[in-house]
Amino acid sequence: MYDRLQRYYAHAISDNHLHDANRLSLHLSENRELILDKTKLTEEEIVLLKTLFDGKEIQLVPEDSQDRLIYEWLIDEKQIDIGEIEKIISTPVRFIHLHINGELPEREEFAEAVQGLFPSAKTLLWKTIKEAVIIQQINSEFDEDLSVQSIIDTITADFFVKVSLYIGSPILACADIFERYEWETTLFSNVIKSFPRKSFFIEQDITNYFLLHNLPPSSLQMMNKMIKPVMNDKTLLESVKTYLECNMNASLAAKKLYMHRNTLQYRVDKFIEKTSIDIKQFPNAVAVYLMLVSFES
Structure with missing residues (x-):
């Protein structure tokens, strides 16, 4: 059914960035969702689709007046005086971007739970039905040592959806917030x-992932040929990757991998010997x- 509707209403399928007033969400029996642009449908089609497929007009714009102003500024890209934003947002702050893969019927409960998992989270804004952004203040409640993977596991267990997160950089001035939001959203x-x-x-x-995303496949294949002698040794590659992520600090990497420092050093030397890098x-x-x-x- 999903594929047939997708073909029939190909002209009206949404890119998920529609304004609330123009969005029609169809919930299908195979637990899938199709988003259509109501401006590209007739009134008769809208009524029929709502009746047959439990069509819902999902509300993304916040009811809270301050959150709505931030939503209009960041997501609707309206011209808002920066002085008004400074009355609402106290810097420094950072963005936490979320992407949801799966059906999420309990949207309000989800927002409340996620904000609770991030201390000092000021607000959560829905960009689309699958994407949200949290504005988190960096204040006395801020916890820099949070286990992000534990948070993702908690969300998955409680709401049965897969979540990807991107935790952005601290923003020190309100004047920089919009530009940073656009850049991080693009990344x-x-x-x-x-x-x-990757969760x-x-x-x-x-930024490294972004650079790789924009490399043509042929370039990636050429790069990977350099480590062909060890490509099938997953344990070795994991050890080397952890070593590099720890700024080539063998003691720290060994601790993260729960192994003796000499064992890690042996694997690093083995990688160098086999690849000549x-x-x-x-x-x-x-x-x-x-x-x-x-x-x-």
Whole structure:
């Protein structure tokens, strides 16, 4: 049924960035959802589709007046005086971007739960039915040592959906918020297409994923040939990747991998011997790290 409706209403399928007033969400029996643009349908079609498929007009615009103003500024891109924004948002803040894969009927409960998992979260805004952004204040309640993977596991267990997160960089001035929001949104929307299995991204690594996303497949294949001698040794590659993520600090990497430092050092030396790439040198380490990240796509 989904495929037939998709073909028949191909002219009206939404890109998920419609304003609330123009969005029609059809809930189908096979637990799938189809979003249509009501401006491209007749009144008769809208009534019929609502009747047959439990059509709902999902409300994304917040009811709270302050949240609505931020929504109109960031998501609807309306011209709002920065002085009005400064009355609502106290910097420094950061964005936490969410992408949801799965059906989410309990939207309000989800928003409340997610905000509770991130201390000092000011508000959650729905960009589309699958995408949201949290504005988190960096204040006395802020916890920098949160386990992001634990948060994702909790959300998955409670709401039966797969969630991808991107935790952005601190923003020190309100004047920089809009530009940072647009940049981080662009980064996140691109990398989750190429790396759907990765559950979260942080400010330190997402640029690498973005660069890889924009490389042609032929370039990636050429890069990966350099580590062909060890490509099938997953344990070795995991150890080397962790070593590089720990800034080539063998003691820290060994601790994260729950192994003796000498064992890790042996694996690093083994990688160098088999590939002839000295990853103890920073330029080589950067190149190899990008190759290892590309395997996740």
